[in-house]
Amino acid sequence: MSRDNVKIKRAQKLFWDSSNYQSLCDTHHSSTKQRMEKRNEAIGCDVNGMPYGGHWSKK
Template sequence: MPSNPHHRTVEAEQYRRLYRTAAWQRLRLAQLRSQPLCERCLCDDVVEVATVVHHRIAHKGDEHLFWDPENLESVCAPHHDTLIQREEARGYTIGSDINGRPVDPAHPWNRS
């Protein structure tokens, strides 16, 4: 059984405190008010209420990235808990253009 019941790294535990601050709650609420719909669903012409505020670029404790409103994305829980988690684990955005080519330059297909 893992020693960490939430499967978070020791590094992540060091910055989890940021999510428990009143300042984060205000920033999160402001993001959801300014963009109440899931940005990922909207790309597929689906209207879904956003319930999670996601950092576009993983902050990994970098407070500048953590507090930057331009680094925030409103998403629904299913997108955050599945697609986005897979993308973060892989290191590139999942998705392709109309020709089937991966859109993210970091995708292995696009690497030279």
């Protein structure tokens, strides 16, 4: 299995795990999503819970 397939499997497992869900109000959901789309970058956490993208990746 390729590394990409392993990453996809891991992401799918996290996506469907209801204990991993985070609720957001419409305003925060939309603003974060729009920011990600405008910058063409992902913002979130990796499988270990470490943040990536956004201001975390800036030095």
